[in-house]
Amino acid sequence: MELQLAPILPEIVLLAAACVVLVVDLFLPDAKRHVSYWLTQLALLGTAWLVLATASQDPVRAFGNMVVDDMVADLLILFSLVAVSLSLFYGRHYLVARGLFRGELFVLLMFAALGMMVMISASHFLTLYLGLELMSLSTYALVALHRDQAAPAEAAMKYFVLGAMASGLFLYGVSMIYGATGALDVDLVMQATMAGAGNRTLLVFGLVFVLSGIAFKLGVVPYHMWIPDVYHGAPTPITLVIGTATKLAAFALTLRVLARALAGIEFDWQGMLIVLSLLSMVLGNVIAIAQTNIKRMLAYSTIANMGYMLLGFLAADAAGLSAALFYAVTYVITSLASFGIVLLLTREGFEADSLDDYRGLNQRSPWWAFMMLLVMFSLAGVPPTVGFYAKFAVFEAAINAQFLWLTVLAVLTSVIGAFYYLRIVKLMYFDEPVDRSPLEANGDARALLSVNGLALLALGILPQPLMGLCAIALAQSQFH
């Protein structure tokens, strides 16, 4: 059999680049650390370009269907890599100011990205698990990067213990699915479940464990405990990576496992997702109101947002999945901008993570206040920002799949959610500034963040290209 390397060429390149940066960084004095930084950016963006360049018309399978290179994978990988790269761009001055601008950071980030890529393009439970672990272990270490401080160490510990347990649950569930169907290949499992073969009780038990692992990675209630602590404790650029890129990888995991491998027992996981989704929307939005730290508030907002995304997922048809994909992608774009602005306001010894730090931002800098306004209204789902179309699409899918009352509940929770987003706008526009220091971020970060923020508005006015792309990608990748 011929060895097909083309589908995993981007992964190979990123791995090689990570090794190169690891070695090169050893020989660099601290003053030249920016060389590794730019090499990392080059590797991430080069890989992203390679993903685009090697994108094919039809799904390509390789290594005995261990990996698949389809459009959904390309799309998610592209956004993950860009998210990791932007996290570095936005966080550069933050990392420099805290002495975290070191070789470990770059290498670990690249390995995390590699893990995501493996996970996203996996078509086999073992490859999925491999990618999941590579990503998770790298992010545990990244959270702990600021090791001489208590909060990051605590966050990393919590993340690690809970994350390891979730991985264990996932793997245990996989073993049951293997027991029931005799296969680990996603497509073979799908054929078996569709045909109704295997011990159904065992299969549903396997589903419960696998879904617990997935729910942990997505951070939906009741597997959300780690999210606020990790978001809060981690250095903000790392929070940004966890809040964006890893969510996309977790989305791919959900898609491969639920919508494909276990498509045959759709009714079983639909019921579970209803509970997860509803709890996340309610708890996430209600608890977010009580937060005084913006990183914690955004953490609860993530929980709620994953609940809305699952709403599209549980519709379980082409429209629902593409709505969920669109939701995930737009959520990542919005999150990048939100944490980007948090990073923009930080400086040495100042985290800008208290809500009060946003008081009177409109008077300090109307432009960034406007960007944050766009982010907040996008998270609240108010047009003309892209967040509205994301919610619109999942609501449409859910109503179409006869989940009318669930949608009405979702709508009510999003009114609750609007309150705390409006409060940020209130602080920025209605209050007088407390802190009037100038902003320190680099020029490239400012330019990229402006583009990022305006993208929320531009996609809100013309959502069709991205929406259409999500639908085409799902159709090409043969989910339903």
Added chain:
Amino acid sequence: MTPYLSLSVWVPVVAGLAVLAIGRDRDAGIARWIALAGAIAGFAVTLPLFFHFDTGTSAMQFVERSSWIPRFDIWYHLGVDGISVLFIVLNAFTTVLVVWSAWEVIQTRVAQYMAAFLIMSGLINGAFAALDAVLFYVFFEAMLIPMYLIIGVWGGPNRVYAAIKFFLYTLLGSLLMLVALIYLYGASDTFSFLEWYNLPLSLRTQVLLFVAFFLAFSVKVPMWPVHTWLPDAHVEAPTGGSVVLAAITLKIGGYGFVRFILPILPDASRYLSGFVIALSLIAVIYIGFVALVQADMKKLIAYSSISHMGFVTLGFFLFSPIGMAGGLAQMLSHGFVSAAMFLCVGVMYDRVHSRQIADYGGVVNTMPKFAAFMMLFAMANAGLPATSGFVGEFMVILAAVGVNFWLAVLAATTLVLGAAYTLWMYKRVIFGAVANEHVAGLTDLSSREFWLLATVAAAVLLMGVWPKPFLDVMNASVVDLLAHVAKSKL
């Protein structure tokens, strides 16, 4: 063909962005002049809509249609009929007033203030002109953002509470409407709501959809008992904010009734008409009494707005041509009169910095010109014949007599109550001896204020004396609308 509707939406928005980009706080004059130019240009492009309007047809005119989001078959679809065209012109006219009225009054963040009003004006025009449900919804929701900022940034002491209450009330209603819109899309495969006029729906479905739409629009109107955001928002908002709220955004609620609820859900509308009429009468009578006891002028006018809007919904749910046209005429007239009343309060507030009736008295001695204008507007608010306020109220009462005599009697109490609360306030503020040194030190209208109020006064008198052009424009559409309401969809 010139796309007048697109121009009426986008000229103010672009002007608003230009003000934001060019205007600086240090040199606010430039921002003011650009804003005024933008507002006047925005008004100018709506005039052809009125003068080239074909009154002989109920079909949509000036239609523009191009694909927007093919994924959900959503179109950028604009058009006006006799009902919506008047509100677009009214809105553009009000925007000019608002920009002009803020000239020297607003001194902080002038560019942002002007931009917020201009952008909102464009969005409101969009809501009136949209023929695609999602497009309508986008404009309907997006206009909350500038209004939220206007109340919160330039408002009074309790502005934060008022702004957030305003936003959340409206958002709750409108999100339920979004669910209803998506449901109708599922049932018809289109978001073009004119096609929903002929979509068969069971009574149960219609009633559920009615609840969703009714929440959205009754909050906006606002109807009793979901009116409580309005007095707060009005009291705290700057003068311009109050003017736009009362004159325009309340009308979108009324517009929603005639554009969505009545023709799409005719059976539910007839089935629940008693309920809506009861709520409307409570608004007219009970809120009228509430207005009577207010100590704050802005609050009094806010309650009077709710009471007047109760007349509008009453007129709609009588299902007669004269009641329907009366409701629409009442909306138009209220657009002028409430704007004028809020501008008058603004004139006094700018001088004394108080809205309490008790802080005034004998203003006529120091501000005779102002007193004369306010007299006219107070009379119009009370529904005096030959002012615009009379036309709508008279038509609705006439329609009510046709349905039930006692209904008409209850509705007609507004003539007494409206006169009581408006004229009593006028008496306490304007007449009598000079109450205190603040009033003694008042200066009469500046020439800007004089011409501002004179413009509105002309509109109030024109519509009162010669309402025919306005009624002619809406006539064909009203007849068509009633035909839809009369046709069962079961």
